[in-house]
Amino acid sequence: MNRTITVAAAAGVLTLSAIALTGCSSPHSAGSRVELYDSVPALAADSSIVFSGIVQDQKTANDIPGGSEFTLSTVEVSATAKTDASHPAGSTVVVRQHGSAGNPGPGAMLEQGKTYLLYLSPSGLDGELASQFSVTGGTAGVYESKQNTAARNAAVTESTLFTKAPSDEGDDLPASLTLEDALKG
Known part of the structure; x- marks a missing residue:
């Protein structure tokens, strides 16, 4: 009888492990988020780069075998709050989001010509796709400038206000942040 209980317990542990792993998402699959953010410092800590920038160009790609469409937004870095040597102001970053205009993904999509405050993490993909970034925490890492078009295309300052997507x-x-508060909230 003890052997039956042991086997049943082992089977139960394996089943629960499989269920737990099913909820995890990878950079190229849909699923629930593992972490929800309750502070700007936590969001910033999980992000490799944090900056304001303007979406210069967009295209859709179906570049992962067995995957679905992604929108690739080329964002010109205007000002940085947290960066690395490869992404100073004036450089560009490709942001990868699940979905497209015709087939929206789970979160708000970046729009060409708009200015954002972005919290980004490496895509975790291989080859040429490894240089791309994903928004940290799904839509958690997207704040949009609500300035008019002329002001939006002007230089972003430390006090430019960004509103949560x-x-x-x-x-x-x-609900809103400035570049000055992007790491501390």
């Missing part, structure tokens, strides 16, 4: 994912982050 619409999201119902459960994060508890400030």
Whole structure:
């Protein structure tokens, strides 16, 4: 009888492990988020780069075998809050988001010509795709400038106000931020 209980317990542990892993998402699969953010410092800590920038160009790609469409936004870095040697102001970053205009993904898509405050993490992909970034925390890492077009294309200052992108994912982050507060909230 003890052997039966041991086998049943082992089977139960394996089943629970499989269920737990099913909820995890990878850079190229849909699924629930593992982490919800309740502070700007936590979001910034999980991000490799944090900057304001303007989306210069966009294209869709289906470049992962067995994957779906992605939108690739080329963003020109205007000003940085957290960066590395490869992404100073004036450089460009390719942001990878699941979905496209015709087939929206789970979160708000970046739009060409708009200015954003972005929290980004490496894509985790191989080859040429390894240089691309994903938004940290789904839509958690997207704040949009609400300035008019002329002001938006002007230089971003430390006090430029960015508003949280619409999201119902459960994060508890400030409704607006400036570049000056991008790491501390």
